[in-house]
Amino acid sequence: MEPIDTARRVGRRIGLALGFLVGMALSGCGGPSEKTVQGTQLAPGADAHITADIDSDGATTRLAVNVVHLSPPERVQSGSKHFVVWQRPNSEASWRRVGVLDYDPDSRNGTLTEMTVPHANFELLITAEKQSSPRSPSSAAVLGPTSVG
Numbered sequence: 001m002e003p004i005d006t007a008r009r010v011g012r013r014i015g016l017a018l019g020f021l022v023g024m025a026l027s028g029c030g031g032p033s034e035k036t037v038q039g040t041q042l043a044p045g046a047d048a049h050i051t052a053d054i055d056s057d058g059a060t061t062r063l064a065v066n067v068v069h070l071s072p073p074e075r076v077q078s079g080s081k082h083f084v085v086w087q088r089p090n091s092e093a094s095w096r097r098v099g100v101l102d103y104d105p106d107s108r109n110g111t112l113t114e115m116t117v118p119h120a121n122f123e124l125l126i127t128a129e130k131q132s133s134p135r136s137p138s139s140a141a142v143l144g145p146t147s148v149g
Contacts, residue, residue: 032062035148042076042128043142045069050124052148059120061149063087063098065112070142072105073128077140080128085112086137087122087148095125100132121149 032053039046046069053062065085073080083101088094098117101110126143 033149035146037143037146039067039070039143040141042140043070046071046142048126048143050146050148054120054149056120059118061117061120061122062114063112063117063124063148064114065101065110065124065126067101067110067126067143068108070101070103070108070110072108073103076128076142077138079130080138080140082129082132083110083142084127084129084132084134084137085115086125086127087117087119088125089119089122091123091145095137097133098124101126117148119149121147124148 032051035050035052037048037050038044039048046067048065048067051064055061067083070083073083083103085098085101086095087098088096099112099115101112103110123145124143124147125137125141125145127137128140128142129138
């Protein structure tokens with residue numbers, strides 16, 4: 001009777017190991033990560049909902065940002081007309097422009113629909129700017145820097 005008990009034990013162990021491996025694989029496939037971040041002192045009532053769909057193999061992230069309760073850019077910094085989204089892979093790197101929030105002054109919401117960032121992990125910053133394509137961020141940060149990924 002020992003061979004039957006041994007076969008059962010081996011079968012159970014294989015089943016448990018396979019179950020563990022499947023559980024580990026599925027835990028990595030949870031879909032996009034979501035994060036809510038509060039605004040800075042220049043935008044104290046603002047909240048940003050950040051959705052990041054990370055492709056670790058390709059080291060890219062599909063990014064979407066929705067900011068609510070955001071004061072108009074000219075109230076944040078005199079002469080500003082836009083909210084620009086920036087990213088950098090780490091604090092030693094330079095900021096790179098991702099895009100401009102589509103800002104609705106009536107609802108006070110700003111949205112950046114899906115953009116691709118060439119990193120799986122990075123810092124995100126949103127600033128009030130006078131131009132839509134500045135070379136570097138102003139000091140008027142309304143969100144961040146915050147880590148994504």
